[in-house]
Amino acid sequence: xxxxxxxxxxxxxxxxxxxxxxxxxxxxxxxxxxxxxxxxxxxxxxxxxxxxxxxxxxxxxxxxxxxxxxxxxxxxxxxxxxxxxxxxxxxxxxxxxxxxxxxxxxxxxxxxxxxxxxx
Numbered sequence: 001x002x003x004x005x006x007x008x009x010x011x012x013x014x015x016x017x018x019x020x021x022x023x024x025x026x027x028x029x030x031x032x033x034x035x036x037x038x039x040x041x042x043x044x045x046x047x048x049x050x051x052x053x054x055x056x057x058x059x060x061x062x063x064x065x066x067x068x069x070x071x072x073x074x075x076x077x078x079x080x081x082x083x084x085x086x087x088x089x090x091x092x093x094x095x096x097x098x099x100x101x102x103x104x105x106x107x108x109x110x111x112x113x114x115x116x117x118x119x
Contacts (some may be wrong), residue, residue, distance in 0.1 A: 004049070009101040011074035016055030018082065020045055020096050027098055027109045032116030034064065038080050040097050041111060047052060047092035050082070069095070097114050 002023040010017045028033070034042040035042070061070040061084075071088045081100035087093045098104060 005076070007073060007101040007104065008053075009081055009096070009112045011055070011077050011079035011100065015058040015076055016072075016074045016079075016081060017053040017104060019051045019053060020082075020094070020101070021049040021103050022096065024098065026112065028112050030114045030116035032119065034062075038097075039099065040080070040095075041099050041106065041109070043096050043098055045096060047084075047094055049104040050094040050096070052119075060090060 004023045005017060005020045006021050008017065013039050022043050023043050026041055028038065030042060034040075036077050045054050049097060055074065058075050059072050060075050062074050063070060069083050070114040071080055071083045073080045079100065081097050084097060098109070099106065
C-alpha cells in the first residue's frame with residue numbers, strides 16, 4: 001500500500017482551492033452520463049482527508065438520478081473539482097477529480113474502468 005500524499009487542487013480560474021490526502025492507488029474512469037461528459041478521473045477519500053481552502057461562496061452543486069452525490073462546480077469557470085457523497089456505511093466521502101490536482105502525472109496512474117452506466 002502506498003503512503004498518502006498531500007495534494008492541492010483547484011478549478012480552472014483558481015477561486016475554488018482545496019487540499020486532499022490520498023495515495024492515488026485507486027483511480028477510476030467511470031462511463032456514467034456525468035463522468036464521461038465531464039472527463040472525470042476519480043479517487044475517493046474520507047471527508048476528514050479533504051479541506052476546502054477557498055471559494056466556498058463560488059461553489060454550486062448539481063445532483064441527478066438518486067440525488068445522493070453533490071457534484072460541486074465553480075460558478076465562474078464551471079470546472080468540477082470534487083463531489084460530496086456518502087459511503088455505503090453512511091460515512092461522508094469526497095470524490096476527487098484527479099485531473100484537478102496539481103503536480104499529478106496522469107500517465108503514471110493505474111486507471112480502472114468502471115461501468116457506471118449499469119448502476
